[in-house]
Amino acid sequence: MNTNQIAHIAGLVGEPARTAMLVALMDGRALTARELADAGHITAQTASRHLALLVEAGLLRLERQGRHRYHRLASADVARVLEGLMQLAVQQPAPEPRRVVVGPRDAALRTARTCYDHIAGRLGVAITEHLLDEGALAFDGDAGGHVTARAAPVLQRLGIDAAADPGAGGKRPHCRPCLDWSERRMHVAGRLGAVICSHCLDQGWLLRRSDTRALEITPGGAVALRNWLGHARWGQVADQ
Numbered sequence: 001m002n003t004n005q006i007a008h009i010a011g012l013v014g015e016p017a018r019t020a021m022l023v024a025l026m027d028g029r030a031l032t033a034r035e036l037a038d039a040g041h042i043t044a045q046t047a048s049r050h051l052a053l054l055v056e057a058g059l060l061r062l063e064r065q066g067r068h069r070y071h072r073l074a075s076a077d078v079a080r081v082l083e084g085l086m087q088l089a090v091q092q093p094a095p096e097p098r099r100v101v102v103g104p105r106d107a108a109l110r111t112a113r114t115c116y117d118h119i120a121g122r123l124g125v126a127i128t129e130h131l132l133d134e135g136a137l138a139f140d141g142d143a144g145g146h147v148t149a150r151a152a153p154v155l156q157r158l159g160i161d162a163a164a165d166p167g168a169g170g171k172r173p174h175c176r177p178c179l180d181w182s183e184r185r186m187h188v189a190g191r192l193g194a195v196i197c198s199h200c201l202d203q204g205w206l207l208r209r210s211d212t213r214a215l216e217i218t219p220g221g222a223v224a225l226r227n228w229l230g231h232a233r234w235g236q237v238a239d240q
Helices: 003-014 016-024 033-040 044-056 076-089 107-111 121-133 151-156 190-202 219-229 231-238
Strands: 060-065 068-073 113-115 118-120 137-140 144-147 176-179 186-189 206-208 215-217
Touching: 003 016, 003 076, 016 033, 016 044, 016 076, 033 044, 033 068, 044 060, 044 068, 068 076, 107 113, 107 121, 113 121, 118 121, 118 186, 118 190, 121 137, 121 186, 121 215, 121 219, 121 231, 144 176, 186 190, 190 206, 215 219, 219 231
Parallel strands: none
Antiparallel strands: 060 068, 113 118, 137 144, 176 186, 206 215
């Protein structure tokens, strides 16, 4: 046991601005340096130095999505340590940390939108989490993923024939995780994401809106998707 290393980690976590930034990431999202600076009530320049230290110590992981850079907790172990500290801290009541508001201010874009040819926003994340919970797909880290034997019956309940894959044999991956820039959780991309999006559009459950990437969920789509996702998860999509 390296006591110096323990003290180093404790010192990093113990600085108030860094603590605020770490707590802001406890819900599993990935946030930008600007957003974390706001959470820590510090300048962007100061936040950059703090974040570099946290990444170097292995407490945070830096992710790149196009030209954007996001930070998230490096592992579940980090989250468990923070949870333990939070449980100790509740013995001394303090104000709730300010929740960071991310992504577009347009409620329609946050609810459902296209991300290339697949669904993003709360709906895209809910679909992905449902597929993961049902064991229909698994993500292999942040770069790839694969469908399982459970995919066929799960997708069939949505009216999708999992065997009908027009892109099979091509270079495009069957499925892969894509970091959602409003929810900061993963939604499914690749051929599977495209098939689900196309199916929802073809069924009239989703409608494209002019001059925006926002997707309108029709009444029929709300019923079909709610029945497939379950009421609890659908509530997360419909929540404004």
